[in-house]
Amino acid sequence: MSSTNPPAIALTGLRKTYGQVTAVDGIDLTIRQGEVVALLGPNGAGKSTTIDMILGLTTPDAGQARILGRTPTAAIHDGAIGAMLQNGTLLDDLTVAETVRLVASLHRTPLPVDHALRRAGAADLADRRANRLSGGQQQRVRFAIALVSDPDLLVLDEPTAAMDPATRRDFWKAMYEDTTRGRTVLFATHYLEEAEEYADRVILMNAGRIAADGTVAEVRAAAGGRTLRAAIPGARQDDLLALPAVTHATLRDDRAEITSADSDTTLRALLAHYPAARDIEIAAAGLETAFLNLTTATEATR
């Protein structure tokens, strides 16, 4: 990637407030061309508002978004952005092929319609009406709509929300084949395993801010790495939380699950306090634990 290329997405000081609620509270973010980035965060973290500002659907109160060196509106106008929005429905009175053709007819240099359908894995749906499609099928059609302008940047807001696991896998397979052509992809998701498996980079949002940003491994490490499970007779949650390096602890009956930034230290202290502890397991924290740690941590400091 030559350094003269503008970033795919450059956000500076981005802020948006709805009444009393600050949806996005000052975001700076640069995504280079060709990156595949997952946007994570609990509901209300500001993911969709951020995406809306990237797409020019919402005007920021402060700061700015530049897409491939242009304003979002200019980038949309050039067909440089393809997007799958959340909660969008399709038109009931057109077939799938006609719907994609309608969108294609509005773009200056669209892909052939059957081409877009094939890439999105929706070729077999071409003659169907939208109201006869399952949730997963509708998502594939909306993916075809996002692809038909042959965009440089794909923005997907929870693209697999309505899909069963098998359809989800197929979707990402199609997605992956497509992005090997150097497209930039930003996707919001609730499925952490999707981020772990498909993203080069993970951005974790919480309360309108970026809580963590890096590769999956980096975000995991930032969240303080390991989960320790054990049966600990007579343990109390408060005491577990007081052990050194513990960031998170849950206790059900005698089964404890402890997240620790330094599992060696925690384990030594644990055994000193509770010699009866048994069935001890230590595992690298998944993204899910990282997610929980980082989002609860920022909530505590608010």
Add this chain to the structure above:
Amino acid sequence: MNLAYTRIELKRSLRNPRFMIFAFAFPVFLFLLQTNVFIHDGDPGKTTATAVIMVNMLAFGVFFAAMTNGGRLATERAAGWQRQLRLTPLTGRGYMLGKGLTGLLLGLPVLIAVPLIAALTSGVHLDPAAWTRIILGTWLGAVPFVLLGLLIGQLARPETLQPLNMGLSLVMGFLGGMWIPIDAMPDWMQGLAPVLPSYWLTQLGRGAVTGDLSQNLATTAAVLAAWTIALGALVIWRYRKDSSRS
């Protein structure tokens, strides 16, 4: 405005059974019903009365096409389709102009079918100037109604759309002289009718058929132009308000 896009938009309406029933089949049916039930072979003013009913049904046809067309704004907004379109080079202005254009074009099927039936089976014979005034006049007269349809589409939600359109159709249809010819109205209703734009829409064609209870063309055109300006201003105001909100 581009051709492929407009063609697909038109196809959507023409495929919709509701649209075809109300904006096409219903005026045709009402024309046949009224001319066969209320007009008898021996009546002295038979041809004129038939032509008046034809004019009224043309007005109703373009009116209903305009309302149905505008209602799409509400359903497309609620379905998130407008947001989808904002991710294309189509501007909000282009979208509204496109909807306005389809609203006008969708009036054409009834404007062709009813006069054909009237001329071929109901014995309506008029000179070319009269036909031109009736068909072209009613078509151009549809402009303020297309705008009214768009305004309602901007304001209504899908759930409120149907009762709103139904209510407006009843008022415009019965009181404005589209469903009941003004000739059959009591005096007080005749006096009230000019308040409604649908009365003036029927007047556009009526003058080509009879001088009885007719307004002159210049007045009619002026009143409809005023409605066009007023409704157009409201549509633009609402459009600006909607687009500044995000």
